[in-house]
Amino acid sequence: MRADVHTHTTFSDGSELSAMIGAASDAGLDALGLTDHCIVTDDAFGRRAQYDLVETYERRREVIEATRERVDLTLYDAAEVCYVESETDATEAFLETAGFDYTIGSVHFADAYDYTSDVPYVGESDEFRRAAVERYYDAVVGLVESELFDVLGHLDLPERLETLRGHSHREDYERVAAALADSRTVPELNAGRINRTLGRPHPDPSMFDPFDDRGVGFVLGSDSHRPDELTDRVPVLRELVAEADIEPLGIDDLLG
Ligand SMILES: [Zn+2]
């Protein structure tokens, strides 16, 4: 089954569902995971106000169900959930209520560190930047150990930022790979910045071996917000796994 586990619709910051489905069919996919941003509790970064899937997931579910009847593609009612260590109980309770087909857990911020913008790191020292990145991997290991999520999203996200790029070290990947090897959570190969700024997937392909050595497999996520991103990124991901001789996991592997 050819699947994309990570896409966004107008229920967060993505495009119309019908346009994303059209793109998925054009890209030759059999399955599409709809993973709108889901922020369970308030945070200092205003993301809860920006993304309200907590309130709209039932409406989205109706739309997905109605759409399923008229497309060949298998649609998954899923979510990209922000992982916040101090809010694991509330997150767990909400996820139980919502009953998504599967969830991607993502660290977008930890403590005072925001990993979605360069702004906080401009003018800061290398020590500060490294501390921010180390904190990120602490949170990622916490996410994996929480066993709350099926998928770990964009596992070396700080590499996306110009200011934090190069501050992720092999030991960080080793640490995450070891946690994943003991967990039900599987990482995604994320194409969110494959054609711009970063120019490669998350995680860095030169860091595949710690995962490979431990038998940790990947699902494929384009992290598309627009249909053209999906049609561009899916073939690149497919080429990448062929080159790296990786057999990607399917959505079925998440559900089992
Ligand atoms: Zn994300």
Ligand SMILES: [Zn+2]
């Ligand atoms: Zn995403």
